[in-house]
Amino acid sequence: MAEGLGIEPRITESKSVVIPFNYPPTIFFIKYCMNILDILYTPLDVPPQPKYQIKDLRNWLTENYGPLARYKNVFSGSRIAAERTVENYPWDLTVAYFNMTDTGPGWLNGFDKKFPELSKYMYEAFGLPLEEVGLIIFLPMREKHKGLGFWHNDTDIAGLRLFLEIEDLEKNKLYIRRMKVPYDIRPNIPLPMDEKKYLQDEVFECKILSSTQCHFLNNIRAAHATYTEDLGTNRIAAFVTCKMDNQKKFFDLVKPLILQSAEKYKDHIITWEPEVAPPEGFEPS
Numbered sequence: 001m002a003e004g005l006g007i008e009p010r011i012t013e014s015k016s017v018v019i020p021f022n023y024p025p026t027i028f029f030i031k032y033c034m035n036i037l038d039i040l041y042t043p044l045d046v047p048p049q050p051k052y053q054i055k056d057l058r059n060w061l062t063e064n065y066g067p068l069a070r071y072k073n074v075f076s077g078s079r080i081a082a083e084r085t086v087e088n089y090p091w092d093l094t095v096a097y098f099n100m101t102d103t104g105p106g107w108l109n110g111f112d113k114k115f116p117e118l119s120k121y122m123y124e125a126f127g128l129p130l131e132e133v134g135l136i137i138f139l140p141m142r143e144k145h146k147g148l149g150f151w152h153n154d155t156d157i158a159g160l161r162l163f164l165e166i167e168d169l170e171k172n173k174l175y176i177r178r179m180k181v182p183y184d185i186r187p188n189i190p191l192p193m194d195e196k197k198y199l200q201d202e203v204f205e206c207k208i209l210s211s212t213q214c215h216f217l218n219n220i221r222a223a224h225a226t227y228t229e230d231l232g233t234n235r236i237a238a239f240v241t242c243k244m245d246n247q248k249k250f251f252d253l254v255k256p257l258i259l260q261s262a263e264k265y266k267d268h269i270i271t272w273e274p275e276v277a278p279p280e281g282f283e284p285s
Ligand SMILES: [Fe+2]
Pocket: 152, 153, 154, 224
C-alpha cells in the first residue's frame, strides 16, 4: 500500500484520530466556531437512496462511457489531463447530466427516464433545485484498476459525493491527506501532485458508513485518493457539481447540510489541523 507513495504514510481511521486540541469537536464548536473549510470529510445526513436495479446502472454506464465521452472534454482540463497522464487512473468517468452554461442538454441518453427516482434523488437529497446543477458524473471503477488511485483535489468546492455501490468496504477505501497550508481558495496543483510540497504526511481513512452513503469531500484544504484491493470490483461513486458561474451560490446552498452533518457524524469527520512537528530530541517509543 505504501509502495509508490514516496512517503511512509500513517493510516488513521477518522474515528480514532487523536488530536490534542478540541478533538473530537463538540457540537458547539462545529456550529459556532469551526470554519467550514476545516471540515475535510463528513458523511452527509441525507435520506436513503431510492430502490433501482444496480445492474441496470452498471449497464447504462458501460454502454454510455464511449458515446458520452465528449462531455468530459468540456469541464476542467486537469481532470481530463489526469485521465491521460496519471498512471493507473481509476475510473471510466461518465457524465449523466450536463448543463454547465445553462444551455443544456440536461440529462443525457435518457438517464432520467431509465432511473426516474435516482435522477431526482441526486440533487434533491442535497436540497438543490436542478436549475443550480451543472454536472452529474459517475465514476465506476475501471475493470483493470486496483491499488492506490492518485492524490488530487477535485475542481468543485462544494464536494458533494455519492457512493452507488461498494462491493466490499474492507477492500475499498477512501483516503484523505491534509494540505500543508490552510488555503481559502482551491489551489490548482499540477498532477501528479508534488506530495512533499503540498500534503501533510498523515493519511486518514474516511469512515464509510454504508456502500450507498453520500458525503462531503473538501477540495481546498485536502486531497484524496481511492484504494481498491482487487481487480474488477464493483464500486461506483458520483459527484454533483455547480454550473460555470454559480460556484459560490451552490456552495452556500449546501453549507447548512454540511455543517449539520458534521455535527451528527462528529465522531467520523476529518478536520484540518496544522502539521505538528515533534519537539526537538523527541524519540518515538
Ligand atoms: Fe476525486
